[in-house]
Amino acid sequence: MSITVHHLENSRSQRVLWLLEEIGAPYEIKAYARDPRTKLAPPQLKAVHPLGKSPVVIADGHTLAETGAIISYLIDTRADGRLRPAAGTEARLRYDYWLHYAEGSAMPPLLLKLVFQTLPRRAPRLLRPLIRRIAATAQARFVDPQLALHMDYWEDALGGAPWFAGKDFTAADIMMSFPVEAATARACALSGRPKLGEFLKRLHARPAYRRALERGGPYQLLS
Numbered sequence: 001m002s003i004t005v006h007h008l009e010n011s012r013s014q015r016v017l018w019l020l021e022e023i024g025a026p027y028e029i030k031a032y033a034r035d036p037r038t039k040l041a042p043p044q045l046k047a048v049h050p051l052g053k054s055p056v057v058i059a060d061g062h063t064l065a066e067t068g069a070i071i072s073y074l075i076d077t078r079a080d081g082r083l084r085p086a087a088g089t090e091a092r093l094r095y096d097y098w099l100h101y102a103e104g105s106a107m108p109p110l111l112l113k114l115v116f117q118t119l120p121r122r123a124p125r126l127l128r129p130l131i132r133r134i135a136a137t138a139q140a141r142f143v144d145p146q147l148a149l150h151m152d153y154w155e156d157a158l159g160g161a162p163w164f165a166g167k168d169f170t171a172a173d174i175m176m177s178f179p180v181e182a183a184t185a186r187a188c189a190l191s192g193r194p195k196l197g198e199f200l201k202r203l204h205a206r207p208a209y210r211r212a213l214e215r216g217g218p219y220q221l222l223s
Contacts (some may be wrong), residue, residue, distance in 0.1 A: 003027040003074075006056040009034055010220045012067045013055030016172050016215045019071055020038050021208035022174070025078040029215060056117055065100075067178075071171050083171040095165040098172040099194050109146040113186050116143060135147035147187045151196070154180065158195040162202065169206075175205055 003020065007029050020027045032042050032054065046052035047096045049065050057064045060077065064070045075084050098223035116139050120132040154176075157164060165172050180200060183189035190197040203209055213219055 002059075004030055004058040005186055006032065006045065006058075007028045007055030007216055010058045011054050012178055013042075014054045014212060014216050015067055015178055016057060016070055016074075018177075018209055018212040019074055019083075019171060019174050020078075021211045021215075022206075023074065023079045023082060025074065026161055031217065033077070064104075068175060071099070073177060074144045074172055077138055079171075083169070083174075085165055085168070085170065091166040091170075094211075095170050098108055098164040099175050102172075102175035102179055104127070106150055106176070107142055107182075109150060110179060110182045110186060112143045113139065113147060117186065119139045144187070147183065150179075151183055151187065151193060153193050155193040158199055161186075162199070167203075173199075173203065 003025060005013060005016055005020070005027055007017065007030070012218060013126055017027075019027070032045060034040060036040060041052055041054055043052065045054060045056070048058075049056045049063060051065070053065065055065070055067055055070060057074075058068050059073065062073075064073055071194075075082075085095050116135040119135050120128050123131040161167050163169050163173050180189060184200065190200070
């Protein structure tokens with residue numbers, strides 16, 4: 001049966017397109033643009049899923065949300081054993097960990113970073129100096145140290161193997177691509193972390209990654 005990806009520009013849904021290109025599964029895209037003022041998803045997405053978020057995938061009569069859950073479903077039903085280590089192996093344990101870590105632990109401090117970076121310019125003009133000081137203090141005392149902790153953790157994790165689950169590229173690397181790219185754009189993740197930079201270069205060189213960009217459109221996390 002066909003797969004439809006409800007794809008929001010510059011978002012986590014880029015990873016779903018990439019996975020589908022890696023496994024060669026046919027799919028259609030329903031594209032959405034962010035609100036130019038708020039940068040939020042448009043209200044039309046609420047007709048697809050109550051939360052109005054992306055990605056949402058329609059496959060086999062199911063409406064699937066949450067990137068990790070979507071990727072797990074597509075690996076189960078479309079990948080023919082590819083991009084996931086065998087059950088019962090050490091690589092599979094690492095795979096499962098990083099697949100869930102990407103959203104569960106890596107993204108919250110990155111979201112806080114984005115909020116505090118954008119908060120001052122969204123505040124009323126008279127309050128901006130105060131909000132700017134509060135945001136700067138929150139970043140310096142909490143957000144930035146947390147991000148450094150996570151980014152150093154990624155660097156260490158890639159010290160013994162080229163991919164997060166080990167010697168082979170897996171869907172866990174696709175999941176980790178978004179936090180690593182977001183940290184590169186927002187928090188200078190590659191400064192002093194050569195393994196992380198090499199990881200991104202390997203990802204961006206994959207033909208399926210480039211095909212997903214061609215189909216999904218501009219991806220500003222790369223700039």
